[in-house]
Amino acid sequence: MSAPPTPHGEGLDEDQRLMARVREGDREAFALLHDRYGTPVMRFLHGLCQDRTLAEDLTQETFLRAWAAAGRWRPTGKVSTWLFQIAKRRFFTRRAQQRLRREREARAAAERQERSSVASPSMRLEHSEEVERIRRTLLDLSPKLRLVFVLVRLEGQGYRDTAEIAGLKIGTVKSRMAAAEAFLRARLMEE
Amino acid sequence: MTHLPDHDLIDLALGRLDAPAREHVERSLTRDPDAQRRFRAIRDHLDLYDRLPPPPPPRPFAWIRADLPPRQADARGSSAAPRRPWAWALGSVAAVVVAGLALHLVLPGGNGVDGIGRAGEGLCACRDGDGVLRRHPLLAVGDVLVAREIVEAWLGPRVHLVMDDGTTLELLDETTVRLEKGRAFFEVESGPFLVRTLFGDVRVRGTAFEVAVGQDGLEVRVAAGRVDVAGRTIIAGTGLENGEIVALDGEVGPWFRRPRLGLASGGPVPPGRPVSLEFSLVNPGMLTVELSGPEGVRRALWLEVVDPTGEVHDLPVSPNTFEPTSEARGNGGPLPPQGGYRLGPHERRRLVARFARPFTRRGTYRCRAMYRPEGEPPLLSEIVLVEVR
Numbered sequence: 202m203s204a205p206p207t208p209h210g211e212g213l214d215e216d217q218r219l220m221a222r223v224r225e226g227d228r229e230a231f232a233l234l235h236d237r238y239g240t241p242v243m244r245f246l247h248g249l250c251q252d253r254t255l256a257e258d259l260t261q262e263t264f265l266r267a268w269a270a271a272g273r274w275r276p277t278g279k280v281s282t283w284l285f286q287i288a289k290r291r292f293f294t295r296r297a298q299q300r301l302r303r304e305r306e307a308r309a310a311a312e313r314q315e316r317s318s319v320a321s322p323s324m325r326l327e328h329s330e331e332v333e334r335i336r337r338t339l340l341d342l343s344p345k346l347r348l349v350f351v352l353v354r355l356e357g358q359g360y361r362d363t364a365e366i367a368g369l370k371i372g373t374v375k376s377r378m379a380a381a382e383a384f385l386r387a388r389l390m391e392e
Numbered sequence: 393m394t395h396l397p398d399h400d401l402i403d404l405a406l407g408r409l410d411a412p413a414r415e416h417v418e419r420s421l422t423r424d425p426d427a428q429r430r431f432r433a434i435r436d437h438l439d440l441y442d443r444l445p446p447p448p449p450p451r452p453f454a455w456i457r458a459d460l461p462p463r464q465a466d467a468r469g470s471s472a473a474p475r476r477p478w479a480w481a482l483g484s485v486a487a488v489v490v491a492g493l494a495l496h497l498v499l500p501g502g503n504g505v506d507g508i509g510r511a512g513e514g515l516c517a518c519r520d521g522d523g524v525l526r527r528h529p530l531l532a533v534g535d536v537l538v539a540r541e542i543v544e545a546w547l548g549p550r551v552h553l554v555m556d557d558g559t560t561l562e563l564l565d566e567t568t569v570r571l572e573k574g575r576a577f578f579e580v581e582s583g584p585f586l587v588r589t590l591f592g593d594v595r596v597r598g599t600a601f602e603v604a605v606g607q608d609g610l611e612v613r614v615a616a617g618r619v620d621v622a623g624r625t626i627i628a629g630t631g632l633e634n635g636e637i638v639a640l641d642g643e644v645g646p647w648f649r650r651p652r653l654g655l656a657s658g659g660p661v662p663p664g665r666p667v668s669l670e671f672s673l674v675n676p677g678m679l680t681v682e683l684s685g686p687e688g689v690r691r692a693l694w695l696e697v698v699d700p701t702g703e704v705h706d707l708p709v710s711p712n713t714f715e716p717t718s719e720a721r722g723n724g725g726p727l728p729p730q731g732g733y734r735l736g737p738h739e740r741r742r743l744v745a746r747f748a749r750p751f752t753r754r755g756t757y758r759c760r761a762m763y764r765p766e767g768e769p770p771l772l773s774e775i776v777l778v779e780v781r
Contacts, residue, residue, distance in 0.1 A: 247447035
């Protein structure tokens, strides 16, 4: 049974009021938070790892971690930024533990074999050669640059939010974005 | 003619420029054919990502709900003054998250600290794989640092540490970490700092020391200053040399090993099975062992002493206590045939107390051991030995 929501102060946005309830152990509020940010976090992590199963795992880990850390959350910034920071850390932790690309290729090969006879139009599009080429190239980008590129280009995050999530200065975000763009452009336009 | 940097062209392509900035960039483009060519290339490239399909949805919340542990109220956070994460009074703090990052080893006090703010800034940083000093977001209490390679980190301006590959460290408090496994060398400039481990606590006040936690025990090496290990004081340079090592064994208390029951699974002891206890003692002192259970309190009747070579010696003792005496094999002569048992400095001994009368009554048997090192307050440990069913 979840605790009744505590009175909240002035100036909290809707997400922060929701988090305040989560902080008190309100699981229904946490479910609402997941409804709201599950997909963006999944999209962000999928952009980083380009692997569905891994992104699902990391998304689940992110929210479990957020639940555990909710007691320490304070309304000093956006809830989305806080979640993305947790997600980012989960990604980098996992990356160090796995040989990401090798597992993904093996899984993709197994999935291609599994899906070859059962393919909806959207699935066929997902595995089009061009999309695969873009995804492969994204994975060729170093994780530090990929993080910034995914946040800025794929997630549409502003430079300030990106800087906060990644723990960088805004100038560093811009320079890494430019470096990432140049790298990807050179690879994709040359092929 | 001003060269338009790529990030301006990127911002223009992504529609991130405000009206005045956009006008300026577009005006510059009209005068710079090279910039126009670069802009077209950048725009065409960035448009590619619109072709990526939307990612699959996350797993349903029910998957997460099933794993949610019960949330305990954060005692300090629920107070009127909200608990701050690892923060310093003087301002914003950056702490290091080293998980997943390959970092270079930087010797304590050596190169690699240039550019890192110290006292006053509360900056925490690490050197990444490209040799770049990075600032990381604030670490919150409860965060875990997992070193994938040798890592140098600063936790605020006071604490500098180097973690071995495979070390896992959790922040418990502003002045407390839990070293779950691995090895870390700490330099604490001033003030209290506590390293908690499964086998004991290492409490310091402005010192340099190393803690290594393995499967079977804890090892502490003191480089400078004073370190309290689970109640035993190890003072560098006073009776103990710098580089002194103390090894603490056991899962309960600093010097009390879980009894070996001789059972593969460690399950309940059948009635009649004797129980052996092992103690690792570092400094001279007196050990008293007593057993309490459904029959009441019973004292150890005799001891087996296992010397460093593994040889077992029977050591008859008084019914109530025994006194460690003399040196042991590996450090001197043979063990005395009877009497007590005394350790010299830096000596480590394992003693086995065997309760000759087996446990016959069903119930819970506890063991209490009191160790009185010379000149020091006594240490007391109590564990549940067995549940006889």
